[in-house]
Amino acid sequence: MGLEVRDVVVRYAGATADAVAGVDLDVADGEILALLGPSGCGKSSLLRAVAGLEPLARGQVRYDGADLAGVPVHRRGFGLLFQEGQLFAHRDVGRNVAYGLETARVPRAERTARVRELLDAVGLAGYERRPVTTLSGGERQRVALARALAPRPRLLLLDEPFSALDRGLRERLAVEVREVLKATGTTAVFVTHDHDEAFTVADRVGVMQAGRLLQVAPPEELWRRPASRAVARFLGYQAFVPRADGGLLAVGPTGLRAAPEGSGAPGGPGEPGEPGAPATWAEVVGSAFRRGRTEITVEADLGSGRRRLVALADGVSAPAPGTKVAVTLDPAGCAVVPD
Amino acid sequence: MDPDGRRLTAQGRGAVASAPRSAAPRGAAGRWAAPLGWGLAVAVPLGFLGLFFAWPVAALVARGFVSDVGAPDLSGVQEVLSAPRTWRLVGQTLGQAVAGSVGAVLLGLPGAYLLYRTTFPGRSVVRGLVTVPFVLPTVVVGVAFKSLFQPGGMLGWMQLEETFAAVVVALVFFNYSVVVRTVGGLWERLDPRAEQAARALGASPVRAFCTVTLPALAPAIASAAAVVFLFCATAFGVVMVLGGIGYGTIETEIYQRTTQFLDLRSASVLSVLQLLVITLALWVAGRARARREHALHLESDRTAAHRLRPRDLADGAALAVTAVTVVGLLVLPLAGLVVRSFRTPTGGWGLDNYVALGTTGGRNALVVTVWEALGTSLRTAALATVMAVVVGGLVALVVSRRPRARAARRAVGLLDAVVMLPLGVSAVTVGFGFLITLDRPLGLDVDLRTSGLLVPIAQAVVAVPLVVRTVLPVLRAIDPRLREAAGVLGASPGRVLRDVDLPIALRSLGLAVGFAFAVSLGEFGATAFLARPDSATLPVVIYRLIGRPGAENYGMALAASVVLALLTATVMMLAERLRGDRASGAAGGEF
Incomplete structure (x- = not known):
């Protein structure tokens, strides 16, 4: 009991x-x-x-x-x-x-x-x-x-x-x-x-x-x-992007990745924020090396307005502030929550 | 094997069987034990202080405003208030209190710095030495300074005998330790980083001290000054012995009007006047204390003392001032007292004065021998200590609680303030009040005045606030979660008291017992009123010997003072040993 x-x-x-x-x-x-x-x-x-x-x-x-x-x-x-x-x-x-x-x-x-x-x-x-x-x-x-x-x-x-x-x-x-x-x-x-x-x-x-x-x-x-x-915000989810079905896509601390160099420019608008969707351009604000990984702080608009986000940059040398990088959502680091 | 079969193994560390405890219902006895216990814990002190403090003092106050036939009558008030003598006495009382507190604070600050902010070999000895005057009987202090200032004394050339200055010097001697311990206790734990930050921002050492350290210490200084003011305003023994004929305060005037002129009416008006002055001082002290408890949040846990650097300007100045104070103000009078006590009435050196303690003095100055008076003192003080520790311990226990209900919290705060009153109300007033109320208390056919119990009761009333102030900080410092931890482990509220509060409080209780005993031993104001000649205590006998002519009696007074001082110092030393190291600066002479 x-x-x-x-x-x-x-x-x-x-x-x-x-x-x-x-x-x-x-x-x-x-x-x-x-x-x-x-x-x-x-x-x-x-x-x-x-x-x-x-x-x-x-x-x-x-x-x-x-x-x-x-x-x-x-x-x-x-x-x-x-x-x-x-x-x-x-x-x-x-x-x-x-x-x-x-x-x-x-x-x-x-x-x-x-x-x-x-x-x-x-x-x-x-x-x-x-x-x-x-x-x-x-x-x-x-x-x-x-x-x-x-x-x-x-x-x-x-x-x-x-x-x-x-x-x-x-x-x-x-x-x-x-x-x-x-x-x-x-x-x-x-x-x-x-x-x-x-x-x-x-x-x-x-x-x-x-x-x-x-x-x-x-x-x-x-x-x-x-x-x-x-709950998602408290757990550390950093951004919430409206989805077509009315829910929100919550972007976790590891839900955003900087695309490796040379992977091409972001495509068309597509469905914003949908995992696997084409990458978005983001502007680098700063970077930090924590627990063996490079984390870069970027400003990007994932479909809910321009805001600061943290993206993992595995295999990417830390880019200088002001440069543009392509970022993509990683489905494993994202969750869907009701609005 | 565990009946639940839930025996598991923590990796490689052996198993811990689990058979969960079950909840036990609360018994009917338990439901009543707690309220009954707390009710008693509140009722006993309130009853004691009500009967032996509030009632006598209230009756005394009423005396001043009611005529002999029982009608309200303000003529006595008018008479006293219109007499120029009254205002001269009020002026002298205030002047003596202001000078005494200013002197104690000015000398005490460097002392607090030196003894609590720096370390040097022998510091604990000096700290102990500084405490001695506070517990010395007032009569002894009076006699010590008298022997210093009288013609032929070590400082006789200063011609201070029977002057205002002599009284003030003795009062500063008395209260120096109050300032040192109260301010030092806070200074010791003051976070030095605030001052360091000020220095890093470009402040000179003096500026950093004035703008950062001094404001942080202000509550402790104000609280200490208010308490010293109080002690100085109500000083009795010192003024009686040192003041001489033309000098007096409200306190001594009350005594004289009562015992010599039997003018109870004007004496009680004076008592009321004194109560007003004292209430004001206590109120200021209470406010300062509240602010200090607020300020405690700024403190660091560790102490921030550095090694004494005599070449450093601040350290050097503090060292110089304190050395002069301790040697000149504390050691000299006491050493002088001891030396003079070996001076025989015929002008030689020897133990004659001590031998004479077995007699009743020259021309039968006394009814009992000094040794008999010592016996009376010890018996009385022991009784008073038991009463004061029981009452004061209960008060401290109750006041240390933080009840949930706001009304109960208010009541606890009120009790805290009320039990401090005996500290401020003059002992003479208490003794006087006893005389007029306790002949047939509550219509009972017993005259407490002749029962011999009255003196210890009066001494206990005086000692209760000291017991409370010694035990309370220790009880308050107990983290409430410690009690909760014991409770969760199955200890009933009574058991929590026994297992958590008591062991911690016991260490301060030793000091409280010592304090109460020392204070009772030296109590003079109320005892002078109440003790009959055949049951006089040592301070009363000393005062009587001082007042009689003859070198023989004077020599006996000195020897008896040394005996009383030694006894008090021994009691305090034993008590300090009992308390251990935990009590820090919180206990003893800090208010």
Whole structure:
């Protein structure tokens, strides 16, 4: 059954708009769901409402069919992982991990075994007696994860758990967290503003904006078929070209390519923006070399007015600003969204 | 094997079994425990302060405006306000407070810079030394400066005995640490990059200091100055010992009108007048503090101290000013006190004065021996500390919360302001109020005045704000998510208090206990009113000895002052050790 969120509204005193404005969401047993959205979109508020840390202005949070209204935080049996871990500085690593077991009155021997098991699972075997102040940022988050998992939460809530870490560590931890969650069969909701992180960790990704949940879908499907222009824009689609059938062609970050030199001048007007359509002339504004590829910024009119776009220029030497290049749409990097 | 059969293996790292927790319904007991607990946490301090602070002070205020037969009567007010003597006293009080705060701020700023913005060997020793005066009993400070300024004293040639200047110097001595610690605490964490940016934009060091650093420090300076103003305006022990005959303030006048002329009516009018002045100062301090909490966002987490560079102009000047201040203003009087205490009444050197502490003084100046008074002091202070820590700890706990409902948030803010009042209302006023209200409180047939409980209660009232100010910053600094993390891990609200708040607060509680004990030990204003001769405390005995003729009594006063100072310093040192390093500049003498 898992988690059911029904028409939930979260409202802060003095705020003009609802932080969460009527959200419905289901998370199946053992599933990992990511909530993706810009900061201030209400994703953290929704998470805190599920945990019982924010009161609901309206709606219901149910788990395994039971309404959680009136069940206080500490009796929900959920786990929560914060951005900075929030370890208890006055307890060592082992006693931090054991905390949830102590509140559940787990016998000492079992507690010790469980702590060892979890520190092992997060790659920190033997760290029991270390003071938490001596740990690096990544180690702290691993301890926080072990602490959250120790009491076997029915649902683990992760609130931007890696935002305070540097990029390389973040990417590594995202993979590890998925492994640990899957290994423990833990149901989880993961809040983040980082697309790569959401797509790495989650089985399904929900996109939130201004308190509303716009779309929930598996990563591949979300990317291939954004439900709306807003979702596509948030995912990084850079231009929207009207199509003959009334929909919009969304041009993704890799949806535009500079034609190799000597491939000929663009043809006639044709159907603008149709994948495979003849190339269009574009004027180069600048170029950058990122992640092993040349990306050029161009100004071009794909059929929705002249605007700045980024095109991949594989096999093309970076052209000087002001020169004209031919650009074509790559169907693999584009999607169709309703207008 | 996991009953769910969902045992999986994380790649090469061993398996973690999963048997999900289930939600437990909330018991009936749990539903009432929280409101009941918080209700008690609010009711106990409010009841205590209401009965032992608000009521006596209110009764006192009423005394000034009601005639003997109970009708409203403003003739007393008119009489007091039209007397030139009143306005001379008001002038002296304000003059003394302004001079004291200006002096403390001018000397305190270089001190704050040196002790919080630079590092040098022995810095922590100097920091500790600077704190000593603040916790020293006022009577001891008075005696120390008196022995310095009197003819034949080390600074006798300055002819400052029984002058305005002598009182102001002693007040600056007292409050120097308030400025150093309050301003230093903020300065230490001030992001140096703002000043560096100003320098890079072409500002000279002086200009960068005046246009960037000083405005950033302004809230802390204003807050410290207001508190010092308050302490100076209500100073009692120092003025009584040092001021001599022609000198007085509203505070000493209240005491004299009550104890010597039994003129309760005009004394209470003066109390009201003083309350007005103090409320104004507290209001300014509160506003400055609010702005400072606002300004905290500009701070960096790490401290920005550099090694002391004596050749650098700024560092050199701060070093020179602070060295002169610490040696001349802090060390000299204390050293002088200790040295003079070994001077025998016959003019030689020896332990005679300390031996005499076992007697009741020359010509039976006292009813009890000084050692007996010390015993009374310790017992009283211990009782007062227990009360102050319980009440102050509860207040700090309640005030550290940020309730969701706006009305509750307002109420918490109000409580925060109300418990600070005893800091400002003069101890003499409190003691006086006790005298007129607690003979048969609430119609009960007990006279608290003779029960011996009155003195510790009065001392506790004075100590409560200090306990609150010591514990509160530490509780407030706890990230709310730490409590949430514990809650999500299954800890009930009560358990969160025990496992998160308590261990962190305990470290500051040690300091709070020390503070409360030291303040109670040295409390003079209210105690002078309430202590009977046979149960006099050490400060009261010292004051009495100073007032009696005879070299023998004077020598005993010096020796007793040294004993009291040593005792207070020891208590504070123990407390500082207890608090650990976490409390940073937030605790102790910062308001």
